[in-house]
Amino acid sequence: MVGKIVIERLEFQGRCGVTREERHRPQPLALDLELDCDMSSAAASEKLADTVDYAKVLERVEALGHTEDCALLERLAERILAVLFEEFPIERVRLWLRKLAPPVAQTTASVGLRIDRIRPAYLIGSQPLTPSRFLLQNIHRVPKGRVLDVACGKGRHALYLANLGFDVEAIDRDAEAVFDLASTAKQRNLPNLTVQTVDLERATDDRPEFPANRYDAIVVCFYLHRPLFSWLVDALKPNGVLLYETFTIDNYRRHRHPRRWEFCLAHNELLRLTSALQVLSYDEGEHATNSGVDTVFTAQLLARKAALPEPDREPA
Structure with a gap:
């Protein structure tokens, strides 16, 4: 019908x-x-x-x-x-x-x-890739410019941001997903979306995928690898914004998802991991999903890197 x-x-x-x-x-x-x-x-x-x-x-x-x-x-x-x-x-x-x-x-x-x-x-025949409610609710607070989508998956956030005119770089370890996202960006005529296959959890002291002071915003949704947080902070430009949401331990206790509790944040852990940033908004608890039906337990953070200090002025 x-x-x-x-x-x-x-x-x-x-x-x-x-x-x-x-x-x-x-x-x-x-x-x-x-x-x-x-x-x-x-x-x-x-x-x-x-x-x-x-x-x-x-x-x-x-x-x-x-x-x-x-x-x-x-x-x-x-x-x-x-x-x-x-x-x-x-x-x-x-x-x-x-x-x-x-x-x-x-x-x-x-x-x-x-x-x-x-x-x-x-x-035709494709499923809609709806961005997270948290990103939709805060898109007006994301600075225009260059955005990094970390663990982009199929690209629901990267495509959304590119459609809005942001210059988007998307990275993920899944080579097939990255290839499909690149093909979709080409089909949709989105030259402002670039992709790269990156093993985000490799053991290394060098992270060229996170150049210092490069991004106006970084988006991470439903992915957690704790060693990355210092790199994320360094990769933000002064006044750059981090938008981060992922599961808390309450979701594992209630729904047994993700499959391992180590993939979930402890209470207030996200605040500790991003203590170098200024918190613009933070909420931890039960949140509606973009389906409008189910709920999940997540921590949602929007935080900003400090601006560069103004140079000292010489006395007049």
Whole structure:
């Protein structure tokens, strides 16, 4: 059973304009969406995970409004379409995006564009790779620039960040996953996403994959190798941000996952491992997953490296 999910007049703030002055301040935008999707599974199960969660769609569009800086509405519309097809089981999108206060002399209610797009062929049959809720909730706090995705796996975070315009480097020890991610980045025309196969747990005193002061942000989700933390801190630029989430020991006790308790953080351990950074937010406990149904016990940290000290001024 194919049906439509209709979202009427989502209003959000975005930076979109030909001139730098127009992009300097967010302006009101509006979006209407018609999303074609298969509703048969949800009709039978009554589970949110079996359909398109429109609350997540709204959340993602608003996140794009926070992070995108586009000269043209066409660019923002393409970013929205890419995210919708990549992260949700949608077969067709009809989109109406418009400025509610366009910078023109004439009085007009709005100026915008309409697009009708079917799911790209290279995504047919693929499963959406939804970023973690923690990253989605904090994307507006991730500095624009170069981001390292550590233990990237299939690339759900790397692809998401690259689609938002970040320069992303993704590393993982799984050569097959890295190869598939490189192929996907090429198919999706994402030259700002580069990948590398790296054994993150090898015994070594040299870590060329973590150059000092290189990254504006580092993302690590559901991976833990304690010897890496000093390298992660060193690889951040001054004012760079670390976004880290993984399982705590409570998840092992409740769900016996991961398979070994050593792969879980002790209580407050993440704070100790990152004590050199300034904590922007920290939460440890039971958290919803991006399926919106299950919960897991994790520690979630957003922390910033200190800025370089200002040079001493000579007395006048």
